[in-house]
Amino acid sequence: MKITSATLSLAFAVLVLAAAPAGAEKADRTKPMNVEADTLRYDDVQQTSVFTGKVVVTKGSIVIRGARMTVKQDPEGYQFGVVTSEPGKQAFFRQKRDGVDEFIEGEAETIEYDGRADRVKFIGRAEMRRLRGTVINDETTGAVITYDNTNDQFTVDGGSASATPSNPGGRVRATLAPRSSASAPAGAASAPPARLRAAPTLGQESR
Incomplete structure (x- = not known):
């Protein structure tokens, strides 16, 4: 089904991905962060590293790519990173989801990774997808995705x-794939996804 928000500033309702027991790889936050880049500037007093030029970050199953990344480490060893893209790019x-062959992918002009909170924020033309293997199941776009x-x-x-030109109102857009049901007959054809409008109580009336 396809859902469209009814207001520009509306925070889209919190969604549980696939309502599945699997979460993101829990061990990733304790893995070392490995970074490749063209240049590095390190400040030992501030415990801050600035990487620039074709930055590639790996941390367990996590992969991050961008033009520039600033990494700060707190006294407990947790890392907070801000990745920015080249102009006009994302x-x-x-990151792999724990226990299943699924991945979370996202793109944005700026990506913030908080190792302590185990949270990722996509800022500016943000997109996020859930892939089952190589197939996209859920996809969401907006200004900011956390x-x-x-x-x-x-x-x-x-x-x-x-x-965007195809979405001039800048509204949240989400496409959620139907979940498989154990009770469905084998080989049964699935109905096409329904198109739903956001309830008026969530924001402004449809025009």
Whole structure:
């Protein structure tokens, strides 16, 4: 089914991905962060590293790519990173979900990774997808998307920053694939997804 928000500033309702027991790889937050880039500037006093030029980050199953990344480490060893893209492009994030052959992928102009909170925020023309193997199952776009790895939930905010020629209002857009049912007869054909409009109580009346 396809859902469209009814207002630009509406925070899209928190969605549980696939309502499945699997979450993001829980061990990723304790894995070392490995970074490749063209240049590095390190400040030992501030415990801050700035990587620039074709930045590639790996941390367990996590992969992040962008043009520039600033990493700060707190006294407990948790890392907070901000990745930005080249002008006109998007930074990239990917992480495996725990116990299943599924991945979370996202793109945005800026990506913030908080190792302590185990949270990722996509800012500016944000997109996030859930892939089963190589097949996209769920896809969401908006101005800002926040994905919480600890409970496998995310929120999406719409706004003018997410406006595109095909979506001039900059509204949140989400496409959610139907979930398989154990009670469905084998080989039964699935009905086409329904198109639903957001309830008027969530925001402004449809025009």
